[in-house]
Amino acid sequence: MFIKLPIYQLIPDLKRQLEQHHQAILEAAPGAGKTTVVPIELMGEAWCKDRKIIMLEPRRLAAKTAAKRLADTLQEPLGKRIGYRIRHEGKESKETQVLVVTEGVLTRMLHDDPSLEEVALVIFDEFHERNLHSDLAFALCLQARDLYRDENPLKLLVMSATLDTDLLEERLGCATLTSQGRSFPVATHYSNKSLQAFQVIDEVIRLTCQAYREEPGSILVFLPGQKEIRQAANLLQQQLGHEAHLNILPLYGELSLKEQEAVILPATAPARKIVLATAIAQTSLTIEGIRVVVDGGLSREARFDANTATTRLHTRRATQAETTQRMGRAGRTEDGVCYRWWSEGQQHQLAPQAQPQIEISDLSTLVMDLAKWGVQERLELDWITPPLNSHWQQALDILTSLNALKTQQPLQLSAIGEQMSNLGIAPRLARILIEGKQRNNTKIASNICAILSEGDPFSQHHSDLTDRLRWLEGHHNVQSKRPKQSYLKAQQQWQKRSLQLTDQVETSANNTNSIEPLLISAFADRMGQRITQDHEKVRYKLANGRMASLNSQDPCAQSEWLIALDIGGHHGQNEDRIFLAYPIKLNSLINDFPELVSVKQHLAWSKKDARLLSESQRWVGRLCIDKKRNTVPSEEDISQAVCQYIRQEGLSVLPWNDMSKQLRARLQFAYQNDMNNSWPNCSDETLLAQLEQWLAPYLGKVTNQQMMNKLPLADILLNQLDWSQQQTLNQKVPARIEVPSGSTHAIDYCAQPPTLSVKLQEMFGCTTSPVFLNQRIRIELLSPGKRPLAVTQDLAFFWREAYPEVRKEIRGRYPKHPWPEDPMKAQATAKTNRALRSS
Numbered sequence: 001m002f003i004k005l006p007i008y009q010l011i012p013d014l015k016r017q018l019e020q021h022h023q024a025i026l027e028a029a030p031g032a033g034k035t036t037v038v039p040i041e042l043m044g045e046a047w048c049k050d051r052k053i054i055m056l057e058p059r060r061l062a063a064k065t066a067a068k069r070l071a072d073t074l075q076e077p078l079g080k081r082i083g084y085r086i087r088h089e090g091k092e093s094k095e096t097q098v099l100v101v102t103e104g105v106l107t108r109m110l111h112d113d114p115s116l117e118e119v120a121l122v123i124f125d126e127f128h129e130r131n132l133h134s135d136l137a138f139a140l141c142l143q144a145r146d147l148y149r150d151e152n153p154l155k156l157l158v159m160s161a162t163l164d165t166d167l168l169e170e171r172l173g174c175a176t177l178t179s180q181g182r183s184f185p186v187a188t189h190y191s192n193k194s195l196q197a198f199q200v201i202d203e204v205i206r207l208t209c210q211a212y213r214e215e216p217g218s219i220l221v222f223l224p225g226q227k228e229i230r231q232a233a234n235l236l237q238q239q240l241g242h243e244a245h246l247n248i249l250p251l252y253g254e255l256s257l258k259e260q261e262a263v264i265l266p267a268t269a270p271a272r273k274i275v276l277a278t279a280i281a282q283t284s285l286t287i288e289g290i291r292v293v294v295d296g297g298l299s300r301e302a303r304f305d306a307n308t309a310t311t312r313l314h315t316r317r318a319t320q321a322e323t324t325q326r327m328g329r330a331g332r333t334e335d336g337v338c339y340r341w342w343s344e345g346q347q348h349q350l351a352p353q354a355q356p357q358i359e360i361s362d363l364s365t366l367v368m369d370l371a372k373w374g375v376q377e378r379l380e381l382d383w384i385t386p387p388l389n390s391h392w393q394q395a396l397d398i399l400t401s402l403n404a405l406k407t408q409q410p411l412q413l414s415a416i417g418e419q420m421s422n423l424g425i426a427p428r429l430a431r432i433l434i435e436g437k438q439r440n441n442t443k444i445a446s447n448i449c450a451i452l453s454e455g456d457p458f459s460q461h462h463s464d465l466t467d468r469l470r471w472l473e474g475h476h477n478v479q480s481k482r483p484k485q486s487y488l489k490a491q492q493q494w495q496k497r498s499l500q501l502t503d504q505v506e507t508s509a510n511n512t513n514s515i516e517p518l519l520i521s522a523f524a525d526r527m528g529q530r531i532t533q534d535h536e537k538v539r540y541k542l543a544n545g546r547m548a549s550l551n552s553q554d555p556c557a558q559s560e561w562l563i564a565l566d567i568g569g570h571h572g573q574n575e576d577r578i579f580l581a582y583p584i585k586l587n588s589l590i591n592d593f594p595e596l597v598s599v600k601q602h603l604a605w606s607k608k609d610a611r612l613l614s615e616s617q618r619w620v621g622r623l624c625i626d627k628k629r630n631t632v633p634s635e636e637d638i639s640q641a642v643c644q645y646i647r648q649e650g651l652s653v654l655p656w657n658d659m660s661k662q663l664r665a666r667l668q669f670a671y672q673n674d675m676n677n678s679w680p681n682c683s684d685e686t687l688l689a690q691l692e693q694w695l696a697p698y699l700g701k702v703t704n705q706q707m708m709n710k711l712p713l714a715d716i717l718l719n720q721l722d723w724s725q726q727q728t729l730n731q732k733v734p735a736r737i738e739v740p741s742g743s744t745h746a747i748d749y750c751a752q753p754p755t756l757s758v759k760l761q762e763m764f765g766c767t768t769s770p771v772f773l774n775q776r777i778r779i780e781l782l783s784p785g786k787r788p789l790a791v792t793q794d795l796a797f798f799w800r801e802a803y804p805e806v807r808k809e810i811r812g813r814y815p816k817h818p819w820p821e822d823p824m825k826a827q828a829t830a831k832t833n834r835a836l837r838s839s
Helices: 006-021 034-042 060-073 103-112 132-148 165-172 200-214 226-240 257-264 320-331 344-349 364-373 389-401 415-423 427-438 442-454 465-472 484-499 516-526 586-592 635-649 658-673 684-689 713-718 723-732 795-810 833-838
Strands: 023-028 052-057 082-086 089-091 098-102 119-124 155-160 176-179 186-190 218-222 246-251 272-277 290-295 298-305 310-317 336-340 405-407 527-533 537-542 547-551 561-568 575-583 598-606 611-620 623-629 736-738 744-748 755-759 778-782 788-792
Touching (some): 006 023, 006 034, 006 155, 006 176, 023 165, 034 052, 034 060, 034 119, 034 155, 052 060, 052 103, 060 098, 060 257, 103 364, 119 132, 132 155, 132 364, 155 165, 186 320, 200 218, 200 226, 200 272, 200 290, 200 336, 218 320, 226 246, 226 272, 290 320, 310 561, 320 344, 389 516, 415 427, 427 442, 427 484, 427 516, 442 484, 442 516, 465 484, 465 575, 516 527, 516 561, 516 586, 527 623, 598 635, 611 635, 658 713, 658 723
Parallel strands (some): 023 155, 023 176, 052 098, 052 119, 082 098, 119 155, 246 272, 290 336, 547 575, 755 778
Antiparallel strands (some): 298 310, 527 537, 527 561, 537 547, 561 575, 611 623, 736 744
């Protein structure tokens, strides 16, 4: 059977490439046989000598099943020439030539022996997934080869069905070896649906039932997450539950390894199975008997938010690479069929590849691994995709809060950080274990780590961690989602890890069974303060600035303060949900971890109180835990605080009146039109930018709104000018002018252009508009009742063309006022006809 696999055609070229150049890129379609054939074909090469081949797989189940297939090919039991090593489990011996591992295992191997002296070749299988550990291991292998393997270079092989070959070829400097063939063809059926037109889950159920009726064999259905798997399982049970020989099985990462292994076993005829799976079944995992794939077309990934140091779920369309991998699951052992709800045209519009995890993940574990390796800065290694600076900095901040770093620049681990890195586990869990050791409380620390690492054992239950710990100790009888034995096994593993903590960790004389210090040491940024409550939810603000909520009936919701140990949400939501929590007392935090509390002197204007508030505040992260009033601050501090308030709210908070508004407009008119003098710029932007220069000297005693309202803004603006400038302003940009009637009137400089409003009769005989700084002033001609009759900048035109019509229409309304036929010969006046006759 294996001799027919398409990958055999490339084996000679692959051997030649590795012999001559020490690195290779292999792209082979699903079912071509790369995982099963390549390691065995290469382990007999001369350059292997007595060294091993390490093959990386992205998941524990994939690693174990790949090793089993390789051993079966050699007709040997696992642990001889083929071995594997995964978390909590492994089989290998001195005879082992090919060791299949998960990426985290290789990282630990590199730390233990940076030269990898016992390794001839590292195979990165399913590299298209771009897992965080695979990117890290790849970068470390490149540097290890440069530093330690001059005589016997470490060989590297990257394999997948779908790769960004251009990027890899640039990094490795070699061409891609490509196998186009597949062992069995897969027919693809498109439904030509639009994602916006229906609920995807309904269409997936329809296609699954159609596939069950039309095609023999078992069916693999791809869905984005556990929620959709449960929903689909219920719907399929309703529609196909009467089928006597059908099993509907879930497959996702949180199932135990034993449960996952049971799912991949073949169904014995006449039985058939429908496997509802997440991306765990997408690559390098053969589920026996599958010949039909129904692709839900969606993928869910955890994306790290560097602003709040939390990870949220994001559902997106699957990429071309992912859909190709999924389709390939149907052609592993015989001709297959793939159903897609979208059109073939939409298939070509999908993104080619998923975004690498290094761009979307929490990097705290990666940064700690790099610090242990000796890396000093982010771009020191030859990354395929460099880590984002924002995520890198957030990782540094998280590790600093865990006391894992001595310094961030250069990157240097503290004594606690060294212990954490030696444990080879997630930084937060390592910190809990170390704190438990310091407080002579390793058992509770191990229990906590078992619950947090294995996942919440309870479903549809409240969030309190205490019940999970009591259940683990045998004091609480609740039905769990997974066998209790798996948690007890994990607890034993954590206990063993605690034994690795040597005397370098200072042990406290404080022997306590308190849980709070253990949790605070690792999750201080997840401490939450209750903010609001209604009949459905209680909302907490976390120390990282994020909002999170609990059901109002949850016992933890009665606590003013808690630690959110497990939180989750979806992309685009501004609030997370708390799944696992522990109530805390504020005094415990302050007494046990005083370094987490920072004191800030707060001086700011309160809009609510309409005054300046001066407080001494204590903060944990972005949570203000208490505050108290301070004595009267200095005039300089007051000025700065009021300036900050004005910048925040805008100039409208100042007490502008007509006088100050007109003066400001006159100054701005002069600034824009008089290039021969240096006038201040009175635009909003400039006044706000220069508050300290023109306004701050008058703010030293302004501590409330009443005092703010007394600011003489006109005088303050005028004080920017010396006496000579003030005289020039009055001459060139006068506030008032005399009109032909002999009266003086104000000019409105706030209008654009500046406008003179005057009774029409007061302008008789005048044919020109006033001109200031070469700008003609607009004239608004008013009726005797001071209503606008006309607006003009050309009086001669108005008298000649418009006045006759105005006179005809208006003089009947105001017969007591003069309306001469020839306004150019009439006397300009503000008086009535009678007053004119009597004068």
